Amino acid sequence: MEGFLEGFLTAIQPINILWIVLGGFLGTVVGMLPGLGPATAVAVLIPVTFGMDPTSAIILMAAIYYGAMYGGSRSSILLNTPGDGSAIAATFDGYPMAKKGQAGQAMAISAVASFIGGVLATIGFVFLAKPLASFALKFGPAEYFLLMLLTLSAIVSLSIGKMIKGFIAMSIGLLLSTIGIDPQTGIHRFTMGVPHLSEGIDFLIVIIGVYAVGEVFYNFLTINKEKKGPKDGGDSMGKIWFTKEQWKRSKWPMLRSAPLGFIIGVLPGAGGSIASMISYSTEKQISKKPEEFGKGAVEGLAAPESANNAASVGAMIPLLTMGIPGSGTTAVMLGALIMLGVRPGPMLFENDPVMVWGLINSMFIGNIALVIINVLLVGLLVKVLKTPAKVLYPLIIMLAFIGTYTLSYSTVDFYLLLLFGVIGLLMKVMDFPIAPLVLALIVGTDMEQNFRMALTSSNGSFSIFFSSWITVVLIILTVLSLFYPLLIKLFKKKKNDHTIAS
Amino acid sequence: MKIVKVGMPVLMILISVTFLISSFAIPKANLGNPNGPLYFPIGLSVLMLILSLIYLFNELKTMDGSYEKIKDLFDKKTLARIGVTIILGIIYSLIFETVGFLISTILFLGLLLFYLNGRKKWLVNIAVTAGFSFITWYGFSQLLGVSLP
Numbered sequence: 257m258e259g260f261l262e263g264f265l266t267a268i269q270p271i272n273i274l275w276i277v278l279g280g281f282l283g284t285v286v287g288m289l290p291g292l293g294p295a296t297a298v299a300v301l302i303p304v305t306f307g308m309d310p311t312s313a314i315i316l317m318a319a320i321y322y323g324a325m326y327g328g329s330r331s332s333i334l335l336n337t338p339g340d341g342s343a344i345a346a347t348f349d350g351y352p353m354a355k356k357g358q359a360g361q362a363m364a365i366s367a368v369a370s371f372i373g374g375v376l377a378t379i380g381f382v383f384l385a386k387p388l389a390s391f392a393l394k395f396g397p398a399e400y401f402l403l404m405l406l407t408l409s410a411i412v413s414l415s416i417g418k419m420i421k422g423f424i425a426m427s428i429g430l431l432l433s434t435i436g437i438d439p440q441t442g443i444h445r446f447t448m449g450v451p452h453l454s455e456g457i458d459f460l461i462v463i464i465g466v467y468a469v470g471e472v473f474y475n476f477l478t479i480n481k482e483k484k485g486p487k488d489g490g491d492s493m494g495k496i497w498f499t500k501e502q503w504k505r506s507k508w509p510m511l512r513s514a515p516l517g518f519i520i521g522v523l524p525g526a527g528g529s530i531a532s533m534i535s536y537s538t539e540k541q542i543s544k545k546p547e548e549f550g551k552g553a554v555e556g557l558a559a560p561e562s563a564n565n566a567a568s569v570g571a572m573i574p575l576l577t578m579g580i581p582g583s584g585t586t587a588v589m590l591g592a593l594i595m596l597g598v599r600p601g602p603m604l605f606e607n608d609p610v611m612v613w614g615l616i617n618s619m620f621i622g623n624i625a626l627v628i629i630n631v632l633l634v635g636l637l638v639k640v641l642k643t644p645a646k647v648l649y650p651l652i653i654m655l656a657f658i659g660t661y662t663l664s665y666s667t668v669d670f671y672l673l674l675l676f677g678v679i680g681l682l683m684k685v686m687d688f689p690i691a692p693l694v695l696a697l698i699v700g701t702d703m704e705q706n707f708r709m710a711l712t713s714s715n716g717s718f719s720i721f722f723s724s725w726i727t728v729v730l731i732i733l734t735v736l737s738l739f740y741p742l743l744i745k746l747f748k749k750k751k752n753d754h755t756i757a758s
Numbered sequence: 759m760k761i762v763k764v765g766m767p768v769l770m771i772l773i774s775v776t777f778l779i780s781s782f783a784i785p786k787a788n789l790g791n792p793n794g795p796l797y798f799p800i801g802l803s804v805l806m807l808i809l810s811l812i813y814l815f816n817e818l819k820t821m822d823g824s825y826e827k828i829k830d831l832f833d834k835k836t837l838a839r840i841g842v843t844i845i846l847g848i849i850y851s852l853i854f855e856t857v858g859f860l861i862s863t864i865l866f867l868g869l870l871l872f873y874l875n876g877r878k879k880w881l882v883n884i885a886v887t888a889g890f891s892f893i894t895w896y897g898f899s900q901l902l903g904v905s906l907p
Contacts, residue, residue, distance in 0.1 A: 427806035441787035477830040650870040670851035
């Protein structure tokens with residue numbers, strides 16, 4: 257409780273309030289832009305956090321993250337173009353609502369839904385984080401290695417249909433992480449005699465390269481095929497507040513979806529995209545009027561919006577308590593935190609309670625600020641959406657270059673940035689998931705060190721990986737995650753057979 | 759287009775083989791387990807090699823599939839946009855430290871905007887370039903204390 261109050265006092269310092277509002281606003285803006293999601297938003301804005309106090313930095317990054325979740329649905333509703341995976345579900349009913357002239361109402365309800373999801377999940381955070389951190393203290397190297405393995409295999413299997421490509425992306429990420437001096441023995445690996453490589457490839461450059469530069473390159477493919485906003489409804493937003501009836505219909509779906517999204521967010525590998533999809537299909541299944549879904553049912557918009565915001569808060573729990581990011585965006589945040597000298601993990605709660613509780617409190621304040629920003633400034637935000645992409649993309653490229661420079665003060669990294677931009681582009685064109693690469697690159701070094709430490713402590717015997725109930729559970733979960741796509745396929749087939757039979 | 763579809767897995771196979779061969783060239787460690795630094799690189803390159811072979815096999819099986827995205831990439835205009843951005847980026851990297859942040863940024867951003875956004879919108883281009891360059895310069899070097907050349 258003491259920590260909570262202290263954190264609250266930290267969060268309401270004027271400078272932190274400023275970062276919360278600024279981060280939330282910037283996140284909303286970047287999240288709104290078609291093709292750009294929270295990972296890109298955080299990646300591009302990383303340099304802003306340098307030189308900041310770590311607590312303010314994490315508050316700012318978190319605000320950018322959930323701000324992007326608020327913003328993501330704007331372009332889904334108005335343009336039918338989701339900013340990223342977690343905003344896809346918002347197009348199903350959000351865009352039909354906009355076509356019916358209810359764009360304003362749709363945006364208001366999605367902002368309120370995001371708010372409810374965010375706040376309920378933050379309450380969940382308060383109760384879950386501490387016990388989980390204490391639990392994580394029981395983890396030794398073997399457990400950590402297996403947990404990372406589970407996270408990686410989960411994030412790959414959840415990109416259904418791309419498993420082979422996902423595992424290739426993961427292997428590349430892990431191999432890239434071995435470049436440089438091996439911390440245990442001091443041996444140079446894959447440095448090809450280039451001194452610049454002896455410290456390894458800076459993962460932040462890879463992140464900025466694939467997420468910012470690669471993303472812009474990829475958008476060059478479709479820059480001339482840009483979707484125009486609804487012709488009639490572009491300026492006429494309709495009412496900017498939802499009706500009582502709409503509230504009644506979406507109240508329970510929002511409240512149900514928040515805990516659902518939160519739990520999915522905490523799980524390794526799953527994130528906002530999966531949370532919003534599951535909540536959408538759940539609501540559709542239990543609805544009394546499933547036929548209205550997809551035609552502008554307000555609860556079909558509210559539920560996934562609440563779920564994806566809750567998931568974004570939940571995703572920060574494994575990041576902070578175990579130091580293991582479960583998604584692309586939290587991986588980016590971990591990268592930035594390491595740069596700032598913060599090592600998230602179970603000890604963070606003991607060593608730096610002010611940071612953790614400051615962050616938690618900032619999330620309450622941030623969600624309040626964002627719902628106000630998103631409802632009151634809706635007109636201004638819609639104008640931002642009209643910023644031509646051709647002006648915007650050069651600016652993102654510029655920010656990527658500046659960000660890279662602030663990392664190492666060396667222009668050598670500019671070439672790496674461009675190289676990873678091209679790699680990111682190729683991966684996107686060939687349908688490779690990006691998150692496994694980034695996640696693997698960030699946890700790779702730790703994963704290898706933990707693996708070897710575990711083996712050293714057991715004198716080289718692999719039995720250490722079966723020595724506690726935690727390791728056994730982790731192994732079972734990893735194996736299950738590998739078969740998850742297969743299970744889904746079987747399940748779907750059975751369901752189809754069933755419907756055909758009846 | 760088919761060549762790209764097969765080219766990607768072949769490239770992956772080459773990368774994994776390169777990593778595998780260079781893994782064996784990693785010197786033995788004097789500290790701890792002499793083979794310690796080798797396990798991960800070798801294991802991973804073998805894993806990646808196997809996966810890339812499966813990938814190649816999958817691609818060969820689906821050669822009749824759609825090439826929508828690859829076609830979009832090899833559209834002349836797309837390639838030109840990406841190419842120009844990369845070339846400007848390289849020039850930027852070369853002149854950044856000699857002519858300084860402000861001038862090189864104005865040049866890079868200005869040229870890129872004129873190229874992508876068109877000459878007709880020169881006023882917007884110039885305003886955005888000037889505004890952005892100055893704000894980032896001021897923000898980073900004055901407010902955040904990042905030393906820029």
